[in-house]
Amino acid sequence: MNTPKKKKTLLINVAFLVIAAAILTFLLNAPEETTAKLPHDDDHNRFFAMKKKAAGKLCVECHTPEGVYPLPEDHPPKYRCLFCHKRD
Numbered sequence: 001m002n003t004p005k006k007k008k009t010l011l012i013n014v015a016f017l018v019i020a021a022a023i024l025t026f027l028l029n030a031p032e033e034t035t036a037k038l039p040h041d042d043d044h045n046r047f048f049a050m051k052k053k054a055a056g057k058l059c060v061e062c063h064t065p066e067g068v069y070p071l072p073e074d075h076p077p078k079y080r081c082l083f084c085h086k087r088d
């Protein structure tokens with residue numbers, strides 16, 4: 001039986017889906033990439049030629065709390081450095 005009440009429920013569900021899709025699209029498009037790129041300097045030049053995984057293991061030579069350039073305290077989870085800090 002298709003009462004008016006059921007139609008209304010269907011409409012609400014459709015509206016919900018449309019809004020959810022809009023929010024998802026917004027989230028997927030919104031974040032602009034602002035993460036610092038791997039610097040081109042004597043400390044980092046050797047990493048441009050390496051495989052990402054091999055290079056990533058060596059970052060912690062310097063980027064640890066005891067290293068010459070510790071990560072900021074609010075740094076996000078930090079495995080696979082080059083996944084976020086792109087090389088170009």
Ligand code: HEC
Nearest residue numbers: 036037038039041043047055056058059061062069081085
């Ligand atoms: C030999 C020491 C050393 C190693 C190894 C090293 N870094 Fe660095 N890194 C530094 C120093 C010193 C700075 C700060 C000065 C600069 O920007 O070069 C820095 C800065 C950075 C920055 C910030 C750049 C900016 O624009 O603010 C990023 C990102 C970075 N390193 C990523 C990495 C990654 C990823 C690796 C591994 C592939 C790595 N570093 C390995 C010494 C090192």
Ligand code: HEC
Nearest residue numbers: 034035036059063071072075076077078079080081083084
């Ligand atoms: C999930 C993404 C992500 C991963 C993985 C990651 N970082 Fe970061 N890193 C960031 C963000 C975001 C910032 C702060 C914004 C910026 O880039 O200035 C940051 C900041 C830094 C900075 C300071 C930049 C500056 O301007 O002083 C360094 C150095 C750095 N990261 C090195 C590393 C190293 C080394 C690794 C691997 C051990 C690593 N990051 C892994 C996202 C990431």
